[in-house]
Amino acid sequence: MLPVKPFSVRQTVAKEFTNRLSFDGASRPQEGVCAEKLGFDTTLYRSHPPALLKRFGTDPSMEIRRQTVSPSYPAAFSVSTIKPDPRPRILLESRDGGVKVLAMALDADSDWMINADGDMVLFSYSGCGRFYTPFGELRVDPMDFVYIPRGVPYQFQGAAVMAQLFIGIESSELIQKPDFGPYINADIPYSDQDLQVPIPFSVLTSSDDEWGVWVKRADIWKKAIYQYRPDCLGWRGSVYPFALSVRDIHPLSAHTKHLDPTAYTVFAAASGSVSVQAFLPRYLHSLPYYHMGSHDEFLFLAKPYAARGGIVGAGDATFHPQGFYHGPNPKALEEWQGPQRVDECAVMFESRSPLFPTVLAQELEIPDYRYH
Numbered sequence: 001m002l003p004v005k006p007f008s009v010r011q012t013v014a015k016e017f018t019n020r021l022s023f024d025g026a027s028r029p030q031e032g033v034c035a036e037k038l039g040f041d042t043t044l045y046r047s048h049p050p051a052l053l054k055r056f057g058t059d060p061s062m063e064i065r066r067q068t069v070s071p072s073y074p075a076a077f078s079v080s081t082i083k084p085d086p087r088p089r090i091l092l093e094s095r096d097g098g099v100k101v102l103a104m105a106l107d108a109d110s111d112w113m114i115n116a117d118g119d120m121v122l123f124s125y126s127g128c129g130r131f132y133t134p135f136g137e138l139r140v141d142p143m144d145f146v147y148i149p150r151g152v153p154y155q156f157q158g159a160a161v162m163a164q165l166f167i168g169i170e171s172s173e174l175i176q177k178p179d180f181g182p183y184i185n186a187d188i189p190y191s192d193q194d195l196q197v198p199i200p201f202s203v204l205t206s207s208d209d210e211w212g213v214w215v216k217r218a219d220i221w222k223k224a225i226y227q228y229r230p231d232c233l234g235w236r237g238s239v240y241p242f243a244l245s246v247r248d249i250h251p252l253s254a255h256t257k258h259l260d261p262t263a264y265t266v267f268a269a270a271s272g273s274v275s276v277q278a279f280l281p282r283y284l285h286s287l288p289y290y291h292m293g294s295h296d297e298f299l300f301l302a303k304p305y306a307a308r309g310g311i312v313g314a315g316d317a318t319f320h321p322q323g324f325y326h327g328p329n330p331k332a333l334e335e336w337q338g339p340q341r342v343d344e345c346a347v348m349f350e351s352r353s354p355l356f357p358t359v360l361a362q363e364l365e366i367p368d369y370r371y372h
């Protein structure tokens with residue numbers, strides 16, 4: 001199991017400012033954010049109290065998402081053909097709902113949402129615009145990862161009228177950074193200084209304003225309407241949303257031996273139940289060996305991928321559950337020229353808990369996927 005560590009403490013306000021606010025809580029509302037029940041990891045210095053709830057709303061069409069199909073089997077999905085929807089959809093999920101593979105396809109701004117079920121790591125395939133959160137805004141481009149901690153409100157606004165697709169994983173267990181230990185450069189797989197953190201902003205509000213947010217808890221959506229739009233004057237802590245460009249990820253490489261995908265881990269849960277790997281441009285000794293994984297593997301291709309050559313392409317994904325052998329497809333093996341630099345961009349979500357495709361995933365399934 002790969003050890004993990006928390007993300008570095010970041011701060012967007014001067015220390016003197018936070019100290020002053022700490023002793024002025026009555027007039028400067030503060031919000032504590034905690035990743036687990038261990039105390040507050042981050043403090044937000046709000047412009048307005050966030051908890052002034054006015055009323056609820058519901059959306060019966062969004063309430064029930066549990067439409068899984070079993071048994072599980074190796075499959076491929078044309079993810080980029082998914083129809084737009086203002087909220088993330090579930091492609092695969094574990095029986096207990098603790099792990100889900102999500103797709104968020106937008107043709108307009110998303111709703112404001114809170115995922116109370118877990119942390120999310122989203123990968124932008126074609127998403128280009130800004131995520132807004134109470135921490136501030138994040139600029140996101142294609143090929144960026146976006147991390148949204150559990151319970152942090154978020155909304156995406158596209159920079160252009162175009163299809164915007166994010167593919168992601170939701171984990172009920174805290175997602176952290178892999179720790180490759182003291183013998184490898186601290187910037188592997190990336191430096192925390194390259195995490196793009198939100199820039200706080202103030203929102204002018206009047207007494208007539210209100211703000212609605214869809215809350216997902218156990219995959220049932222309920223709308224909460226609060227008095228104030230979320231903003232903050234600054235924040236400090238180790239739990240925060242961020243964006244990370246694949247250009248700032250430095251993959252390990254070996255020219256005499258094939259590296260196991262664990263070497264390409266960029267996010268992981270402490271127990272090893274969930275992890276995310278990025279297969280990026282690098283020197284590659286060989287195509288993967290045949291194997292039967294210890295985890296279910298969902299692989300999304302942002303560019304053509306050597307081991308899947310000729311079978312599936314950019315915008316598609318493959319799914320290989322535990323219990324089924326897989327490896328490079330025969331055509332890819334035939335065409336492999338030996339150790340070389342590959343220009344790949346693929347993202348893998350691994351889950352120890354068995355994942356099952358939903359009806360939505362079945363609608364996107366590429367028929368007759370056999371060679372893997």
Ligand SMILES: [Fe+2]
Pocket residue numbers: 291293297320326
């Ligand atoms: Fe695999």
